[in-house]
Amino acid sequence: MDRYEPQQIEAKWQRVWEDERAFYVPDPPPGEEPQNHWYQLEMLPYPSGTLHMGHVLNYTMGDVLTHFRRRNGWIVLRPMGFDSFGLPAENAAIREGGHPRDIVEGNIAEIRRQMRRLGWVIDWDREVSAHEPSYYRWTQWLFLRFFERGLAYRKAAPVNWCPNDQTVVANEYVIDGHCERCGAKVEARNLEQWFFKITAYADELLRFDLPPGGSWPERTMTIQRNWIGRSEGAEIIFRVEELDQDIAVFTTRPDTLFGATFFVLAPEHPLVEQIGDADVLAYARETAARRGEERAAEEEKTGVFTGHYATNPVNGARLPIWVADYVLMDYGTGAIMAVPAHDERDREFAERFDVPIVPVIDDDERLINSAQFDGLPAEEGKGAIVEWLREQGKGAHAVSYRLRDWSMSRQRYWGCPIPIIHCGECGLVPVPDDELPVLLPEVQDYRPKGVPPLASNEEWLHVPCPKCGGPATREADTMDTFVDSSWYFLRYVDADNGEAPFDRRLVDYWCPISHYIGGIDHATGHLLYSRFFVKVLNEIGLLGFREPFARLFHQGWVQMGGTKMSKSKGNVAGPDEMVDGYGADAVRLYILFMGPADQDMEWNDDGVEGIVRFVRRLWRVVLEAAERAPQSDPGDGALVRKAHQTIVRVTADIERRLQFHTPISAVMELVNELAEDTAAEGARFAAETAVSLLQPWAPHVTEELWQRLGHERLWEQSWPVADPALLERATFELVVQVNGKVRDRMEVPAGLAEDELVERAKASERVRAHVDGKKIRQTIVVPGKLVNLVVG
RNA sequence: GCCGGGGUGGCGAAAUUGGUCAUACGCGCCUGGCUUAAAACCAGGUGCCCCUUCGGGGGCGUCAGGGUUCGAGUCCCUGCCCCGGCACCA
Numbered sequence: 001m002d003r004y005e006p007q008q009i010e011a012k013w014q015r016v017w018e019d020e021r022a023f024y025v026p027d028p029p030p031g032e033e034p035q036n037h038w039y040q041l042e043m044l045p046y047p048s049g050t051l052h053m054g055h056v057l058n059y060t061m062g063d064v065l066t067h068f069r070r071r072n073g074w075i076v077l078r079p080m081g082f083d084s085f086g087l088p089a090e091n092a093a094i095r096e097g098g099h100p101r102d103i104v105e106g107n108i109a110e111i112r113r114q115m116r117r118l119g120w121v122i123d124w125d126r127e128v129s130a131h132e133p134s135y136y137r138w139t140q141w142l143f144l145r146f147f148e149r150g151l152a153y154r155k156a157a158p159v160n161w162c163p164n165d166q167t168v169v170a171n172e173y174v175i176d177g178h179c180e181r182c183g184a185k186v187e188a189r190n191l192e193q194w195f196f197k198i199t200a201y202a203d204e205l206l207r208f209d210l211p212p213g214g215s216w217p218e219r220t221m222t223i224q225r226n227w228i229g230r231s232e233g234a235e236i237i238f239r240v241e242e243l244d245q246d247i248a249v250f251t252t253r254p255d256t257l258f259g260a261t262f263f264v265l266a267p268e269h270p271l272v273e274q275i276g277d278a279d280v281l282a283y284a285r286e287t288a289a290r291r292g293e294e295r296a297a298e299e300e301k302t303g304v305f306t307g308h309y310a311t312n313p314v315n316g317a318r319l320p321i322w323v324a325d326y327v328l329m330d331y332g333t334g335a336i337m338a339v340p341a342h343d344e345r346d347r348e349f350a351e352r353f354d355v356p357i358v359p360v361i362d363d364d365e366r367l368i369n370s371a372q373f374d375g376l377p378a379e380e381g382k383g384a385i386v387e388w389l390r391e392q393g394k395g396a397h398a399v400s401y402r403l404r405d406w407s408m409s410r411q412r413y414w415g416c417p418i419p420i421i422h423c424g425e426c427g428l429v430p431v432p433d434d435e436l437p438v439l440l441p442e443v444q445d446y447r448p449k450g451v452p453p454l455a456s457n458e459e460w461l462h463v464p465c466p467k468c469g470g471p472a473t474r475e476a477d478t479m480d481t482f483v484d485s486s487w488y489f490l491r492y493v494d495a496d497n498g499e500a501p502f503d504r505r506l507v508d509y510w511c512p513i514s515h516y517i518g519g520i521d522h523a524t525g526h527l528l529y530s531r532f533f534v535k536v537l538n539e540i541g542l543l544g545f546r547e548p549f550a551r552l553f554h555q556g557w558v559q560m561g562g563t564k565m566s567k568s569k570g571n572v573a574g575p576d577e578m579v580d581g582y583g584a585d586a587v588r589l590y591i592l593f594m595g596p597a598d599q600d601m602e603w604n605d606d607g608v609e610g611i612v613r614f615v616r617r618l619w620r621v622v623l624e625a626a627e628r629a630p631q632s633d634p635g636d637g638a639l640v641r642k643a644h645q646t647i648v649r650v651t652a653d654i655e656r657r658l659q660f661h662t663p664i665s666a667v668m669e670l671v672n673e674l675a676e677d678t679a680a681e682g683a684r685f686a687a688e689t690a691v692s693l694l695q696p697w698a699p700h701v702t703e704e705l706w707q708r709l710g711h712e713r714l715w716e717q718s719w720p721v722a723d724p725a726l727l728e729r730a731t732f733e734l735v736v737q738v739n740g741k742v743r744d745r746m747e748v749p750a751g752l753a754e755d756e757l758v759e760r761a762k763a764s765e766r767v768r769a770h771v772d773g774k775k776i777r778q779t780i781v782v783p784g785k786l787v788n789l790v791v792g
Numbered sequence: 793g794c795c796g797g798g799g800u801g802g803c804g805a806a807a808u809u810g811g812u813c814a815u816a817c818g819c820g821c822c823u824g825g826c827u828u829a830a831a832a833c834c835a836g837g838u839g840c841c842c843c844u845u846c847g848g849g850g851g852c853g854u855c856a857g858g859g860u861u862c863g864a865g866u867c868c869c870u871g872c873c874c875c876g877g878c879a880c881c882a
Contacts, residue, residue, distance in 0.1 A: 175877095219796055219877090226795070226878060233882085251882060264882090301880075331881045338882085345880055402881050523877085593818070595804055599797095600875085607804070607819045613833090614818080652808070662806070665817035672817090735812040740863040742813045780862050782811055790862045 004619040006583025010700040014119060022715060023066075023121040025077050027493075027506055037075040039510045040066045041489055043518030043526070044081045047107035047129075048088035051114045052572040053591060053603050054558040054565045060588045061555060061597055061660060062517055063120045067696035068654055070121075071719040077510055079126040079492035080115065082108050085136070086481025087165060087181045090414035094447060100414040104131060114575060118584045119699050126495045130416070130484035135491060137437035138501035139484055140419040142533075144430050145540050147420070151197045152408075154428065158268065158330060159407050161189040166448030167411040168193055170480060171404055172227075172525040188288075190268075194409035194418060194477065198532045202228050202401045204546075205531055211512045214550035220523045227524040229402025234386045236337065236395040238263060238310040240275075240321070247271060247310060250332030250400045253342065254389070255381035258370040259360035260337040261350065263310040263319040264303070268329035275308050280323055287325045301326045301349045312337070313394035314385065315371065324349060332400050406529065408480040413446035413453040415478025423465035423472040432466055438474070452476035485526055486533040489513055489548065501542070508544045520554040527552070553658060556600040558591075565603070573603055585698035586612050592660040592697060615701055618671050618690065622705045624678040625687035631710070634685030636726055639673060643682070643689040646670045647722040650693045660697075667694050684709075692720050735786035736761040738770040754781045761787040 017023060028034060042062040045055055066078045084104045092107075093100035108129060115122060128135050146152035160169045164184035168191065173180040198205075206228055208221055233252035240247060247265075251257075265272055267284035276284060283304045303324030310319050319337070326345055327336050340350035341359040350357050360369045367373045367381045376384055389395030409418060417438040419431035431438055441460035446453050455461055455476035465472035487501070493510045494502035512534075518526075527549070534548040558565050565572050578587045590611040594601050634640045650663040667690050674686045688709055695702040695714050706714035728750070734757060736744040744766040748757065758779055761767055771791055778790040 222796065223877065229878095229881065231881075249882080253882080326880045326882090328881065336882050343882065345882075348880090400881075520876085593804090601804080604804095610818045616833090649808090657808085661804095662817085665806075668817055733812065737811085737813095737863075740811095740861095745812065778862055780811090785811060786863095788811080788862055 002623075004616050004701070006585060006615075006701065009704045010117075010119065010584050013700045013703045014116060017119075017715075018116075023078070024123050024125055025075060028509055030505065033509055034075060036073060037077070037510065038069045038514045039512075040069065040076055040078045041492075041513050041516050043516075043522065044083050044485065044488060045111060046086075046088040047082045047084050047104045047111060048092035049572070050107055050110045050574060052558070052565045052574055054555075056118065056575045056587065057558055057591045057597065058517060058555050059115070059120055060118070060591055061553075063118075063588075064592070064654065064660060064696040065515060066121045067699065067715065068719070070715070071695070071717060073718065076121075077126075077493070078121055078123060079495075080122045080124070081126075081128040081488055081492065082111070082130065083481060083485050083488070084108065084129045084131040085415050085478075085484050086130075087167075087410075087412065087414075088481075089131075090412060090446070091165070091181065093414070100446070101131065104129075117579055118575060118588065126492045128488060128491050128495050130481065130488070131414075131440075133437045133439060134498075135488075136416040136440075136484070138491065139416045139479065139487070140431070140436050140438060141433060142487060142501060142537070143479070143483070144419060144433065146196060146536060147428075147430055149536075149540075151200065151536060152194060153197065154192060154194050156190060156192040157195070157407075158188050158190050159193055160186040161191070162186050165412070166450045168407055168409065170407045170482070170525070172406070172528070173482075190288075193407050195405040196408050196483075196532070198406045198529070199401060199403055201532050201535050202230065202403050203399075204535060205403075205528065206230055208547070210547055211545065211550045214512070214547070216549075216552045217520075217554060220520060220527070220552060220554065223520075223523040224528055227403060227528070231400050231402075233398060233400065234382075234389065234395050235333070235398035236389060237313060237393075238319070238335075238337065239313065240308060240310050242308060243275065245271070247335050248333045249335045249337050250398060251337060252400075253339065253382070254385045254395070255367060255378045256339040256342045256360050257312065257314045257337070257385055258367075258373070259339040259341045259358045260312050260317070260319055261340060261356045261358055262338045262346075263321045264324045264327045264336050264338050264349075265306075265321060266327040266329040266334040267323055267325065269323075269334045271335075272306075272323055275306050275321070276323065277307065280304050280306050284323050287323075290325075301345070301352065303349060303353060305353075313389060313392065320355070322349075322353075330404060331402065406480075406532075408483055409477035410480055411450065411452045412448055412478055413440075413443060415481060416440075416484060417454065418475040418477055418479055420475040421463060421465060421472045422475060423468065423470060425470050426465055426467045426472075429465055429467050429472070435466075440478075452478070454478065482526055482529050486529045487537070489530075490537075490543070504541075504543055507542075511543065512545050512548055512550045515551045515553065516549040517553045517555060519557070554598055556596070556598055558601055558603050560603045573605075578605065578608070582608060582612050583615075583700075585701045586615055589615065589664060589697050593664050595661060597658070597660045614668055614671070615698065617675060618694070619701065619705065621671055621675045621678055622687040622691060623708060625674060625683040626709050628679040629683035629687070631684060634682035637681040639677075639680050639686045640682035641726050642670055642673050643686045644722040644726040646693060647689060647720045648727065651719070651722075654696075663693070664697060689720055692717065732784055734760065736764055736767050737786060737788040738767060739790060740788060743767050743770055750784065754783065757781055757783075757787050758789075761789065 040062055042058050066076050069076045089104045090100050093103040096103055143152055160174045162169045162179040162184055164182045165179060169179050169186055174186050177185060179186055206225060208216060231252050233250060234254040235248050235250050237246045237248055267287040272284045301324060303322045306321045306323060308321045310321050312319055338346040340346040340357040342361060358369060360367060361378050362368050365378045367376045373381050373384055386397050417440055419436060419438045421429045421431060423429050441454060441457040443453050443457050461473050463472055463474055490502050490507050493506045497503060530548050535546050537543050538546045560573060575587055590608045593611055646666050649666040653659040653662045670690050674683060691702045691705045703714050731747050731749050734746050734748045735742055744764045748760060771789060774791040776789055776791050780788040
């Protein structure tokens with residue numbers, strides 16, 4: 001018998017699949033659209049390095065599901081691409097020296113090789129990379145559609161500045177006040193930047209109108225909902241008589257309006273400039289500048305009185321106007337009414353600065369000190385006071401969100417150029433569609449300097465205005481790489497289209513994505529941005545759905561030394577040595593066998609020997625059975641029944657429960673049982689079943705064994721189906737309990753009447769030892785399982 | 793503080809609607825076989841405690857403490873611990 005030689009077998013079958021183009025998926029011809037299609041996708045890799053075991057987990061899961069679906073009769077699209085623009089790639093290039101394009105393209109070639117070596121099913125005809133002009137041309141084209149609708153706009157606003165990466169960073173990728181990419185502490189800066197108006201979709205993003213059959217982890221929806229942070233309340237107008245001005249505040253507690261005893265402006269509030277004296281202005285400037293700094297939660301609030309007063313619309317009370325650091329300019333209106341009796345922060349401030357505190361809600365949650373509203377339950381009071389304000393023209397019901405618009409321009413080189421021209425006469429002028437793409441210019445020194453590197457290429461920068469022909473300059477910021485990844489899954493469907501980003505018919509056929517796998521770290525970033533994009537593209541008429549991802553699954557982190565593997569942390573284990581040593585099948589099996597796929601795992605290769613042993617045992621036992629067991633009716637012996645049970649377990653675990661490790665255990669059990677006697681009745685059937693069931697996990701060795709069992713093209717065979725008749729047992733093991741404790745077990749025929757079961761139970765000597773001399777108070781019978789005698 | 797997810801052998805972990813002495817499968821460990829030897833491979837054993845005439849018998853065990861139930865890893869309550877996310881958002 002041959003030895004198991006994974007390198008040889010794997011190379012052989014990979015060549016066959018490539019030669020046959022076994023996993024390339026044709027698009028449906030117009031008018032003929034089969035129903036059972038499936039779009040399997042995992043988040044695309046950054047080619048800032050090569051693959052590590054985290055990627056191996058992610059893509060192997062997708063691969064198992066792809067094989068499983070295919071063999072269940074589905075047409076499965078499973079493309080791949082590279083998120084090759086942006087900070088990760090550029091920082092890698094700076095680290096390693098060289099041009100980002102060279103680094104990225106070198107890594108892409110290497111990753112493709114790694115992916116082929118692992119035997120993953122990928123339709124390479126649809127590959128896209130964000131940095132290729134054929135792709136980013138359409139990123140720019142889409143940007144212009146957003147711009148036309150006012151959904152991409154420029155404004156000065158407080159933004160997060162990463163001093164290390166020398167660029168603005170989106171809120172979504174500032175973690176604990178630090179840049180998600182490089183870990184540096186971010187600073188607050190007031191800069192003019194490009195934004196996408198994602199806030200216009202806040203309410204819809206809060207709803208998850210998933211396509212039929214869709215499901216998202218509750219956890220992820222909660223994270224997005226918290227991030228969007230919808231608060232319901234009221235906007236209330238306060239009058240500043242001496243300035244003849246109105247200032248609006250947002251509050252979620254209009255019921256406490258009578259308890260407002262002071263009024264606070266954020267340091268950045270425009271009114272501060274008007275009313276502040278020198279001291280106030282100095283305080284405001286200093287505090288605004290300190291914004292980005294990390295502040296301990298227990299740090300004391302600061303503030304300064306402006307000398308002016310605002311009038312409470314509900315009772316005419318004159319409230320001193322303060323400027324304080326605890327009010328944020330970019331939430332609500334940047335001004336608050338302070339109710340120290342019922343707000344912890346206001347109370348802390350009031351106590352520190354000796355401002356009066358007036359309670360307006362009693363222990364019974366009813367309004368007090370609130371004139372005509374006294375006695376109302378607080379909840380009713382909210383509505384009543386808002387209604388009164390509305391009648392007086394002093395306020396209205398309002399909703400506020402924590403979500404901010406998506407800051408998407410970057411002062412960096414390696415990104416998609418923003419197709420806009422700045423003209424002194426005409427303002428912001430879009431580059432005409434037929435002049436796209438605006439190619440990323442070559443620059444001498446692309447490293448970040450705080451000013452956009454693109455601007456250093458003078459020849460590129462200066463262009464005539466497309467509108468008036470006068471002198472103008474190009475926008476020199478580039479796009480956040482998350483713009484690229486907000487629509488890549490649509491481009492896969494129609495990757496070569498030179499006329500449009502994609503064909504609507506094809507996108508509507510394949511999408512929404514049936515099953516998306518990726519890290520939960522993108523819950524408030526990529527996964528939110530992509531939903532926003534799809535909603536906008538739907539409104540433009542480019543596609544016919546409003547949610548991109550039907551089913552979502554998050555794989556756990558593969559960690560090393562307690563932290564997530566990543567190139568920048570240097571704790572990376574790559575698949576290459578493992579594949580060299582054990583073969584791709586063993587690596588695939590091992591990474592999935594390590595534990596539940598949605599749970600974090602600590603990488604170690606201690607247990608890989610066990611998997612290798614298993615694959616070798618499978619090899620030996622199957623070949624033995626192929627030799628010894630006759631090709632005949634498998635019969636209905638124990639081994640055949642075990643095989644049918646295994647079909648049920650593997651199928652249910654992978655299909656319904658998305659468990660990748662327990663099916664491996666199930667097949668191990670079957671192989672162990674087969675190993676006991678490879679000439680037993682049904683041994684050949686058991687061997688074939690084990691090989692067939694394991695194919696999605698270990699496609700090479702199973703294909704080879706399938707061939708040696710005298711068959712062909714396992715990857716195209718339909719998935720095994722269990723015979724219900726062979727799952728039913730003629731007899732079963734009856735468990736007999738006395739007072740809930742198991743006292744005996746006996747093999748009895750299936751289908752006995754309940755009283756017959758009880759009779760047999762009582763006849764047992766071991767049971768009688770615990771029952772005799774006592775009264776049986778109750779008898780519980782679970783048909784097909786057990787009898788429980790309750791004695792007292 | 794708020795929200796979410798968890799605590800099962802030495803380790804990774806199983807246990808389809810509460811029902812087969814909980815711990816499948818694998819790792820590790822122990823014993824034996826093969827071998828000059830080692831590795832590899834193969835066979836057997838492996839929760840804790842007590843009793844045993846060596847056939848086996850009994851008790852306790854899923855973070856802790858209560859509860860529901862004939863029966864709880866699974867359901868309910870209280871507490872402890874761990875992991876992740878958010879956090880001056882009015």
